[in-house]
Amino acid sequence: MDKIETEQNMASTELPHVQLGKAPLPESPILLGWLRQMLLIREFEVRTMQAYQNRLIGGFCHVYIGQEAVAVGSIAAVNPDDPIVLAYRCHGHALARGMDPKYCMAEMFGRIGGCAKGKGGSMHMFDAPHHLYGGHGIVGAQTPLGAGLAFATKYEDEVLHDGKSQHVTLCYLGDGAINQGAFYEAMNLAGLFNLPVIFILENNRYSMGTAIERGTTMASELHTKSAAHGINHAIVDGKDVVSMYQSFKSIADWCREESRPFFVEAQTYRYKGHSMSDPRKYRTREEEAREEGSDCIDRLEKFLCDEHDLTTDGIKQLTRQVKTQVREAVDWAKNSPETPMDELYKDVYVDHWGPFTGTSKPEMLQGEDE
Amino acid sequence: MANLTLVQAINLALIQEMEKDDRVLLLGEDIGLNGGVFRATEGLFQRFGGDRVVDAPLAESGIMGTAIGLAMGGLRPIPEIQFEGFLGPAFDQLTNQCARIHSRTRGGLTCPLVLRVPVGGGIHAPEHHSDSPEAIYTHTPGLKIVMPSSPYDAKGLLISAIRDPDPVIFFEPKRIYRAFREEVPEDEYLVPIGEARTVCKGEELTMVSWGATVMQCMNAIEQVDCSIELIDLRTISPIDMETITNSVRKTGRCVVVHEAPKTAGLGAEIAASVMENCFLHLEAPVQRVCGFDTIMPYYKLELEYLPDAERIGKAIVETLAY
Numbered sequence: 127m128d129k130i131e132t133e134q135n136m137a138s139t140e141l142p143h144v145q146l147g148k149a150p151l152p153e154s155p156i157l158l159g160w161l162r163q164m165l166l167i168r169e170f171e172v173r174t175m176q177a178y179q180n181r182l183i184g185g186f187c188h189v190y191i192g193q194e195a196v197a198v199g200s201i202a203a204v205n206p207d208d209p210i211v212l213a214y215r216c217h218g219h220a221l222a223r224g225m226d227p228k229y230c231m232a233e234m235f236g237r238i239g240g241c242a243k244g245k246g247g248s249m250h251m252f253d254a255p256h257h258l259y260g261g262h263g264i265v266g267a268q269t270p271l272g273a274g275l276a277f278a279t280k281y282e283d284e285v286l287h288d289g290k291s292q293h294v295t296l297c298y299l300g301d302g303a304i305n306q307g308a309f310y311e312a313m314n315l316a317g318l319f320n321l322p323v324i325f326i327l328e329n330n331r332y333s334m335g336t337a338i339e340r341g342t343t344m345a346s347e348l349h350t351k352s353a354a355h356g357i358n359h360a361i362v363d364g365k366d367v368v369s370m371y372q373s374f375k376s377i378a379d380w381c382r383e384e385s386r387p388f389f390v391e392a393q394t395y396r397y398k399g400h401s402m403s404d405p406r407k408y409r410t411r412e413e414e415a416r417e418e419g420s421d422c423i424d425r426l427e428k429f430l431c432d433e434h435d436l437t438t439d440g441i442k443q444l445t446r447q448v449k450t451q452v453r454e455a456v457d458w459a460k461n462s463p464e465t466p467m468d469e470l471y472k473d474v475y476v477d478h479w480g481p482f483t484g485t486s487k488p489e490m491l492q493g494e495d496e
Numbered sequence: 497m498a499n500l501t502l503v504q505a506i507n508l509a510l511i512q513e514m515e516k517d518d519r520v521l522l523l524g525e526d527i528g529l530n531g532g533v534f535r536a537t538e539g540l541f542q543r544f545g546g547d548r549v550v551d552a553p554l555a556e557s558g559i560m561g562t563a564i565g566l567a568m569g570g571l572r573p574i575p576e577i578q579f580e581g582f583l584g585p586a587f588d589q590l591t592n593q594c595a596r597i598h599s600r601t602r603g604g605l606t607c608p609l610v611l612r613v614p615v616g617g618g619i620h621a622p623e624h625h626s627d628s629p630e631a632i633y634t635h636t637p638g639l640k641i642v643m644p645s646s647p648y649d650a651k652g653l654l655i656s657a658i659r660d661p662d663p664v665i666f667f668e669p670k671r672i673y674r675a676f677r678e679e680v681p682e683d684e685y686l687v688p689i690g691e692a693r694t695v696c697k698g699e700e701l702t703m704v705s706w707g708a709t710v711m712q713c714m715n716a717i718e719q720v721d722c723s724i725e726l727i728d729l730r731t732i733s734p735i736d737m738e739t740i741t742n743s744v745r746k747t748g749r750c751v752v753v754h755e756a757p758k759t760a761g762l763g764a765e766i767a768a769s770v771m772e773n774c775f776l777h778l779e780a781p782v783q784r785v786c787g788f789d790t791i792m793p794y795y796k797l798e799l800e801y802l803p804d805a806e807r808i809g810k811a812i813v814e815t816l817a818y
Contacts, residue, residue, distance in 0.1 A: 209569065243602040252601040259568055260600065264592050270558050271593065274565015274573075281571060285547050286518060308588070311558025318553060473603040474637050475734075476661035 137318045137356060142386065144358050149203070149375035151368065154434045160202060160367055161430060164194040164423050166448040167218040170227055173452050174217065174234065178402050182460070183234045187248045190218035192397035195422035196328050197222040199370025200296060200392070204378050209257045209275040209295045211268045214249035216261030219298065225253045227452060232459035239462030243469055266306025269325065272297025273312045276323035280385060291385040294378050295323040302333025304351065305342050316387035317356035324381055324388045325352070328364065330396040335408040352389035364392030365422045368429060500680040503673040505647035506536050509654040510574070512684055514544055517572060520658060521548045523563055524576030533578045534614055534673055556582050560589035560611070567609040568597060572658060580615045580667070581624025594663050595638030610657045611665045615643065616708050616755050617802055618671030620795035627792050628756035633665055634733040640689055641732040643667040645710035647678040649730055652687030660689060669708035692736035694743070698725035701815060702743040704766055705753040706732060709803055713753055716808035722816060732762065740766065741773040748779035751811045753803050758786035780818035783811045
């Protein structure tokens with residue numbers, strides 16, 4: 127053999143040179159829609175916390191308050207059929223992708239009307255028709271799935287349809303996940319196979335109670351981690367939805383066009399604890415107050431008032447609308463029936479009951495239709 | 497018809513399914529240019545190209561996770577992990593993600609992939625290259641587990657697995673990859689998942705096994721003078737308890753043979769189920785002939801560890817004499 131065909135899978139040895147500008151902003155009604163989405167997520171999460179305290183929600187519960195601009199700005203920058211895969215803090219992204227809040231709330235209430243029939247809870251928001259491939263509870267485990275989803279769209283577009291790759295997958299992760307091995311395998315695969323996936327690091331500065339500087343090396347130069355895998359990197363102000371969108375849209379368009387991965391560090395802050403039972407001993411109340419002083423919703427409201435004729439009355443009206451919508455979602459969730467026992471063994475397999483055919487159907491269900 | 501080894505039957509099944517369905521693609525370490533560590537994918541890279549026979553970096557968690565994403569995205573990936581011991585790094589993806597996608601989405605998504613894994617001892621390899629971890633994955637709801645013991649079953653089961661809507665671990669007993677040949681039809685056929693095969697009929701004792709030890713059981717049966725019914729499970733999960741139950745109710749005696757360590761192995765599950773289903777028919781306690789409760793030894797002691805005709809024969813005699 128004179129020459130071994132190894133051209134496939136040869137990784138590039140250099141980081142692509144990319145200079146991306148800021149994408150233009152859409153028209154006022156769209157911007158107003160972003161504000162509405164952010165208000166909706168905030169209100170939804172406030173009511174989620176109340177419901178948790180009132181014991182309507184069990185299990186674990188992680189709210190997104192403070193980070194709304196990341197999900198809203200990034201999801202607005204891609205197409206509705208671009209896949210999204212998430213970590214466990216996933217209510218906000220699900221709402222931003224278009225999930226009806228009532229399905230999201232009912233899921234946490236453990237009711238049959240939930241997006242996963244009330245069997246997954248807070249960490250497992252799934253919405254296949256909206257190309258939302260789930261919240262996942264194991265930190266970092268969703269990152270190879272993101273690579274795989276990008277691989278799937280690329281295969282579909284390039285191999286099955288013999289065309290050009292046309293999709294980009296959004297794979298969100300927290301700053302805790304950058305210490306997980308799975309993430310490095312996923313980045314290597316994405317870089318090696320030229321997969322159109324954007325790893326969006328929502329850097330809220332704490333993985334549970336561990337500050338990023340205490341948990342990872344090179345915390346102030348995270349680009350070194352993605353560069354090692356041939357993946358370009360951008361830092362975006364995750365507390366400013368306008369900037370988030372403008373940067374992210376350029377990045378997403380580039381990834382789609384070039385069929386390449388990207389690593390976006392969205393700098394943000396989670397106002398509440400990691401979960402509902404977090405005493406927050408790892409940070410000061412002063413730091414929290416300082417961060418809340420540059421709130422993403424306040425900033426967008428100011429921007430829209432200054433430059434797009436939004437008025438205080440307009441904000442009040444939007445606020446009233448989302449309050450009503452979330453109240454209706456809570457009522458709907460409360461009225462949705464409890465998930466019945468016979469759901470226990472459903473959907474474990476597509477066409478089988480339980481792991482051991484014939485022995486594992488619970489006695490109480492025997493005689494019922496399978 | 498062609499006279500094929502088990503590994504050739506697997507190769508043929510892969511070719512036929514890839515030709516039939518362009519959503520089927522392969523992903524694994526050295527499966528492309530090099531044709532796989534056991535040559536199961538020999539020639540497929542040349543035939544289907546690098547887009548569909550994808551040489552992956554050495555990263556089992558990444559391979560497994562990527563395959564899950566591919567399956568969720570509507571394709572039919574067939575990842576290969578080179579040896580069962582290397583499932584360790586992929587364990588999280590396999591048990592916490594793959595097995596649960598359908599359930600986690602409550603039917604919204606499926607995860608139709610076939611994870612091909614060479615399994616078991618007998619080829620003079622060290623630990624991590626000779627283990628039998630099928631019970632670990634059988635204990636994981638959401639996965640289906642298959643292990644053929646013959647070339648004919650290997651082809652038919654693999655085609656069924658590829659077309660199955662659920663994730664299937666396809667364990668390939670490496671000891672019998674090339675141990676013998678069998679007539680394998682050229683045309684496609686299915687061996688259904690979840691159905692055991694009665695290898696030979698008998699009246700006095702039921703023997704249950706799977707994978708490479710089926711051959712050891714047949715050797716043992718040849719050496720004893722009694723009527724033994726041998727059941728090859730073929731599918732480990734979901735297990736075909738009906739076939740086992742019917743047989744033990746007839747014979748009243750049962751011996752389970754497997755390579756994996758005895759304690760908390762699948763033999764324990766089968767013995768318990770036999771006790772539940774056949775208690776009043778039993779003439780003797782269910783016996784287990786297994787690997788020992790220790791780490792798989794280095795190759796010089798390997799044959800001591802693996803159940804052989806002598807140990808199986810002893811169990812037969814004791815069970816019949818009870």
